[in-house]
Amino acid sequence: MSLTDDIKDYALDLGYSRAGITCAAGFPEYAAELTARYAMYSWYIDCPRRPIVGANPISIMPSAKSIISLVYDYAGISFPDNLVGKIGRLYQARCYTPPENRIHGARSRLMREFLEKQGCRVGQGIFIPERLAAARAGSITYGKNCFAFTPDSGSFIVLNSFVVDVDLDHDEPTYDMHCPPKCTACIDACPTGAIYEPLKMNPRRCIAFNTFWAQDGIPGSASHIPPEIREKMGSWIHGCDICQEACPRNRPKLKAKLPPDPFLEKVAQDFDLTKLLRMTEEFYRTRVQPLMYNYLREKKYFQRNAAIAMGNSGDREFIPALERAMQEPEALVRDSAAWAIGKIGGTQAVAILESALARETAESVKKEIRDALQRA
Secondary structure (H helix, E strand, C coil), X not given: CXXXXXXXXXXXXXXXXXXXXXXXXXXXXXXXXXXXXXXXXHHHHCCCCCHHHHCCHHHHCCCCCEEEEEEEECCCCECCCCCCCCECHHHHCCCCCCCCCCHHHHHHHHHHHHHHXXXXXXXXXXXXXXHXXXXXXXXXXXXXXXXXXXXXXXXXXXXXXXXXXXXXXXXXXXCCECCCCCCCHHHHHCCCCCEEECCEECHHHCHHHHHHCCCCCCCCCCCCCCHHHHCCCCCCCECCCHXXXXXXXXXXXXXXXXXXXXXXXXXXXXXXXXXXXXXXXXXXXXXXXXCCCCCCCCHHHHHHHHHHHHHHHCCHHHHHHHHHHCCCCCHHHXXXXXXXXXXXXXXXXXXXXXXXXXXXXXXXXXXXXXXXXXXX
């Protein structure tokens, strides 16, 4: 067997569902597209990953010859009803940017170690456009919602690429978009209009983006989610699956009878918005961090998202928890709670907001309370 075959076989043995290989040439069209949409993507272009630089792998690793593109199907399990609609399936599956001390992180590490043992130098710190690389390697096709798809897994996949200095056998590209020609299900389903045309997304309007990238300290971003986005976030607190759930290509996977994940089942039994809003250290360590270690490192953002979900529920039973949140030390949590109380509305909500306004010292929270009073 050739080294190419050995690599692909080992990837499948590790649990990847597909393996493809392409050359390490650059992706100038990707860099050009990002640059042209700087207003939408400044938060990414200016981040430490340097995606414009990574679009030309050889500029970082002159010896690069091939890109190995691997696909992992993360929806081989069923997802608990109590978590669906709150946490994206990708994050429930714990396979996106996983730490190496977890099974999915260990898979990536084992693959890298195997490549090194075969004499390959593996590039480090090269953030290539994963979907373009996977399509050029013949591993995936595209969907109108900008996701990568495979025939068996739909879009419930995660991509993992390795840039190596060995000239391997390359696969035929699959740049196709296999969506039904007139289908606009994903575009129609997106509550915020983030998918504004096939293969075009404004991430700043994406619910998933706002649940985790709306943070202070990120270039071109801020912790306050625009009210018009909050209104349409529903119960989502980390990620969003709406466009994937609407996609006809995903129906076989969504309807399949799949085995439960024992860990997810245990987490789901103890997971609710009130506990997320209160956020004890134990709850964060045992119920939040194992699933939602991506992007967010401060509890206040999870609390913000929980408050927004409570407000969108319209459930007056959340009012006592939100009232307590008006005493939280973080201004972001207080103003999110104020928004949620105003969204639920009613005489009790008005009384709580007026009391909070009398003692509030932060101008940003005062403004949120006044706005909430107008709605309540």
